Amino acid sequence: MTTMYRITMGLILVTLLAGTGAADTGMLTGIEPRPEAPPLELGDLDGREHTLGDYRGQVVVVNFWATWCPPCREELPSLQRLWDTLGPEGLVVLGVNVGEDADRIFFFTADYPVDFPLLLDLDANAIDTWPVRGIPTTFVIDPEGRIAYRAIGAREFDHPDIVERLRELRRTHSPEATMPE
Amino acid sequence: MHTDASSGLTTWTWQDRSLSLELAQLLPDQTRAFFRGRGFDPDHAELVASHCVFQTILRNRGDQAIKIELHRWNSDGREGSAPPRTNRDWQATWVQEEVADAARIAFRWALFPGEHHFEPSDWLMGMILFDLPPATPFELTLRWREDGETHEARLPDLRCAGEPSG
Numbered sequence: 001m002t003t004m005y006r007i008t009m010g011l012i013l014v015t016l017l018a019g020t021g022a023a024d025t026g027m028l029t030g031i032e033p034r035p036e037a038p039p040l041e042l043g044d045l046d047g048r049e050h051t052l053g054d055y056r057g058q059v060v061v062v063n064f065w066a067t068w069c070p071p072c073r074e075e076l077p078s079l080q081r082l083w084d085t086l087g088p089e090g091l092v093v094l095g096v097n098v099g100e101d102a103d104r105i106f107f108f109t110a111d112y113p114v115d116f117p118l119l120l121d122l123d124a125n126a127i128d129t130w131p132v133r134g135i136p137t138t139f140v141i142d143p144e145g146r147i148a149y150r151a152i153g154a155r156e157f158d159h160p161d162i163v164e165r166l167r168e169l170r171r172t173h174s175p176e177a178t179m180p181e
Numbered sequence: 182m183h184t185d186a187s188s189g190l191t192t193w194t195w196q197d198r199s200l201s202l203e204l205a206q207l208l209p210d211q212t213r214a215f216f217r218g219r220g221f222d223p224d225h226a227e228l229v230a231s232h233c234v235f236q237t238i239l240r241n242r243g244d245q246a247i248k249i250e251l252h253r254w255n256s257d258g259r260e261g262s263a264p265p266r267t268n269r270d271w272q273a274t275w276v277q278e279e280v281a282d283a284a285r286i287a288f289r290w291a292l293f294p295g296e297h298h299f300e301p302s303d304w305l306m307g308m309i310l311f312d313l314p315p316a317t318p319f320e321l322t323l324r325w326r327e328d329g330e331t332h333e334a335r336l337p338d339l340r341c342a343g344e345p346s347g
Contacts, residue, residue, distance in 0.1 A: 027302035066290060068219065071306050099286030124286045133294040134305040152297075153240070153304035 027155070028162060034146035037062075037139065038129040040094070042119035045102055045109075050094065050117055052145065059170045060092040060141040061157070064121075064132055067100055067108040072136040075154035076112050082157040083116040086166060093117075098135060099124045140166065143173040195336055199243030199327055206342035207234040207308070209315050219291070220284035225275075229288075232266065233313040233341030237293050240304035248326040250296045256311045258319035266310045267295035316343030 040052040040062065052060065063079055065072035076095075083093045093116035097105055105118055121127055130139070131150075138157075140149035148169055155162065184191045192205040207215075212230040217223065233256075241247050252264045268289045275285045293307030313319060321336040 029300040029303070066287070068215070068287065068291065069306075071304075098290055099283055101283075123282060124289075133297050134307060135290050150300075151303070152299065153302075153306075 028140065028149040028151050028165060030149055031147050034142065034148055037141045037145055037147050040096070040119075040126055040130075042096065042121055042126055044117045044119050045105060048117075050119055052141065055092045055141075056145055057143045058090050058092050059086075059143060059166055059173075060094060061138060061166075062094050062096060062130075062141060063138045064096050064098055064127055064130070064135050066098050066135060067104060069135050071154035073112060075136060075157060076114060078155070078157040078159075080114045080116065082163065082166075083114075085158060085163060087116070089167070090170060091166060094119055096121050096126060098127050140169065142169055190342060191340070193336060193339060195334065196242065197334065199241065199245065199247060199332075200325060201238075201240045201242050202323065202336075203238040204235040204309075204321075204336075204339065205237070206340070207236055208342045209234075209344055212308075215291070216284070216288070219287035220281050221288075222280075225278060225280055225284075229310070231314065233311040233315065233317060233319075235309050235311075235341075236306065237309045238304060238306045239293070239299070241299035241301055243327070244301050245328050246301070247299050248297070249299065250324075250326075251293065251309070252295065253324040253331075255322045256313060256319045257322065258313065258317060260313055260317060260319075263312050266312055268292045269295055271310075311341065313341055315341050317341045 037052055041049065043049050052062075061079070061082065063075075065076070067073070079093055079095065083091070087093070095114065095116060095118045097118055098121050100120075101122065102120060105120070109118070134152065136154055138151045138155065139147050142148040149165070182191060182193050190206045190208065192203060195202045209230040212234045213226045216226040216229050221229070239249065251267050254264055255262050256265070271288065271292075272285065275288065291308055293305065293309045297305065299305075311319070318338065318340045321339055322333060323336065324331055324333045326332075
């Protein structure tokens, strides 16, 4: 790696990271009426196939991201903390990487360790079926497979307001909540 | 306006009641390196770097949805008046030049979207490319739709980053 390349890449990081600023904290946009989520059928870094239908009955957070996207990197640790907090309660987090191969993502996760599934949308076909114009964009899918919330731009996903909204979404759709008296 | 002492790059920040905009100069070298790293060959990376590139953050800080369409924005300067060059403007070139799929995908998602609907608290970062050579001064007129009305603001005395001297 040449000195000039190091300087240039350093400048890029300084410039790109300097402006990211604070992620918006607890704001998610509620979607009403809730549309059916588009299909999602992708493999993860271990080659395991995931479909959104696999998680019917659970709240699913679908995050579209890329390694070169500064706000995506900014919010990734908070998605991991959300997964740590609500994963044991049944929440699912799916990180959908747009257009990068497994090797690049694998090396990236050395600096940004996450253990929720990272799915590969290598040819960017999946993202084109979702209402996404920029990344990061994140959707919260309710247990009936509908889009309940959306966030465009980075968020602190373990913010108490977001955690509470996601718990509430699960509670209002739990079998106990819909059982007759 | 803020100029970073180490890089010499300037960032302009503007905001009103409902919208904030940050425009950070990107050096041609930075643009070249970014797109080379995403799979562009030297000639195609150079083509992008020969334009005026800003890393842009746009945020809806109000309580109403806003709509942005970059083709309604204008750069005005000695080169004339023109909207930014959006992803759609470039993709036909990349297909014709047989740029690799991975590079075209990265280009599409690295650029600020040509049209976007921002709910309160939504924000995005992306590159905006103007059809201007490096180091060109210009004025930017931005427009957005909010609550059924078109709003406009002018940002004078912007300047594209130039090649470093010396």
